[in-house]
Amino acid sequence: MEKKKILKYVPRIALILFFLSLSFYLFIFSSPEKLTSFIGVENAYALIFILAFLGGMSTFNGVPYHLVLITLATGGLDPFMLGLSTAAGVMLGDSVSYYLGYQGSAIIPGTLNNIFQKVRGLALRHPKVLPLFFFLYGAISPFSNDFIVISMGMARYPYWRVMVPLGLGNLVFNISLAYFATEAYQLLEGIFF
Amino acid sequence: MSKKKKIIYVLLALLTAVLVFHAGMFIIGMKTDYLERWAGHQYFGEIVKIDGENFSIRNQGDSQREVRITEKTVFKKGPDTVDNNLRPGDRVIVFGRLDGGGKIEAELIRIFDPNDRTKWQKLFLPPFQRQ
Numbered sequence: 001m002e003k004k005k006i007l008k009y010v011p012r013i014a015l016i017l018f019f020l021s022l023s024f025y026l027f028i029f030s031s032p033e034k035l036t037s038f039i040g041v042e043n044a045y046a047l048i049f050i051l052a053f054l055g056g057m058s059t060f061n062g063v064p065y066h067l068v069l070i071t072l073a074t075g076g077l078d079p080f081m082l083g084l085s086t087a088a089g090v091m092l093g094d095s096v097s098y099y100l101g102y103q104g105s106a107i108i109p110g111t112l113n114n115i116f117q118k119v120r121g122l123a124l125r126h127p128k129v130l131p132l133f134f135f136l137y138g139a140i141s142p143f144s145n146d147f148i149v150i151s152m153g154m155a156r157y158p159y160w161r162v163m164v165p166l167g168l169g170n171l172v173f174n175i176s177l178a179y180f181a182t183e184a185y186q187l188l189e190g191i192f193f
Numbered sequence: 194m195s196k197k198k199k200i201i202y203v204l205l206a207l208l209t210a211v212l213v214f215h216a217g218m219f220i221i222g223m224k225t226d227y228l229e230r231w232a233g234h235q236y237f238g239e240i241v242k243i244d245g246e247n248f249s250i251r252n253q254g255d256s257q258r259e260v261r262i263t264e265k266t267v268f269k270k271g272p273d274t275v276d277n278n279l280r281p282g283d284r285v286i287v288f289g290r291l292d293g294g295g296k297i298e299a300e301l302i303r304i305f306d307p308n309d310r311t312k313w314q315k316l317f318l319p320p321f322q323r324q
Contacts, residue, residue, distance in 0.1 A: 027227065031230045031231065032230075032231055032235050032288065033234075033235070033288040033300065033301050036269075036286060036288070036301065036303050037267070037269060037301055037303070040269075040271050040272025040273070041271065042270060042271045042304075042305055042306040042309070043305065043306055043309035043312060043313060044237070044284065044286070044305045044309055045309055045310065045313040046309070046313065047286075047303075047305075064228070064231045067231045067235075068231075068235065071235045071236065071237050071286070072237050072286070073253070074237065074252050074253055074254075075236070075237030075238040075239075075250075075252045075253060075284075075286075076237075076238060076239065076251075076252055076253040077237070077310070078310055081310060081313060081314065085313065119203055122199055122200055122203070123200070126200060129200055133204055141211070143211050143212075143215045144211075144215070147207060147210055147211045147214070148207070151207065181253070
């Protein structure tokens with residue numbers, strides 16, 4: 001009986017471990033040069049879409065695609081299309097993170113699960129508060145969405161109520177970043193060089 | 194405790210976790226070469242002039258950067274590694290460090306499709322918004 005229970009959870013644990021390992025791998029070994037060389041696309045918008053997807057999928061900033069977005073926007077690509085491609089890629093990647101959180105909810109300890117269920121209940125009783133928070137977070141914060149999507153996946157909070165406002169917020173953020181890329185580039189140069 | 198207060202506390206806890214985590218990641222990124230690896234040494238623009246082993250790319254602000262091709266430079270187009278057949282008007286992303294004279298010493302050059310915007314628009318934008 002106990003063995004059956006453990007076997008039931010093995011695929012989920014393996015999936016989570018796989019994505020965590022991928023994130024660590026990307027964090028330690030990836031560079032824009034390696035990924036750009038590896039991703040065989042002829043389209044600059046497709047490149048940022050794939051990088052943003054990898055960034056969204058890897059846990060906690062394995063791929064800081066914003067820096068490539070700034071480079072491409074500074075080079076003269078359409079900021080609106082860049083922002084759109086980036087936001088679409090991030091949302092697709094974050095959907096994977098949400099799914100991992102959702103799968104993870106079955107294997108987290110009961111106490112933690114109770115907390116998530118309380119948060120979920122509270123959020124569902126006030127349906128406008130969290131989506132507004134997600135939108136503002138996506139629109140203002142340059143940070144990874146993983147804390148939001150993984151925890152909401154664990155709480156089994158409805159997918160679309162997370163992704164739509166967060167995606168719209170990310171769209172605002174990435175288009176704005178692409179429009180103000182030149183200033184952002186100078187700021188980065190000041191920090192790193 | 195009222196429900197509103199509970200929600201506020203939950204959101205504040207989430208934000209604090211995000212900030213603390215990313216502050217930690219930023220410090221790790223600065224201490225290792227992670228952020229520098231991602232932030233620097235990449236340039237994108239349109240080729241405006243080719244002069245032997247050098248060429249110039251122009252970016253959005255009309256400023257130009259000179260790029261030097263070496264025997265180690267790799268050219269990529271789509272999934273393939275290609276020969277150096279750059280032409281003015283090509284849009285490229287160049288990876289490489291600046292040499293003493295301010296030129297980019299190219300290690301990797303990826304050549305993009307000049308019509309990529311039009312093609313990509315077809316995927317994302319409804320017909321009335323395409324240019």
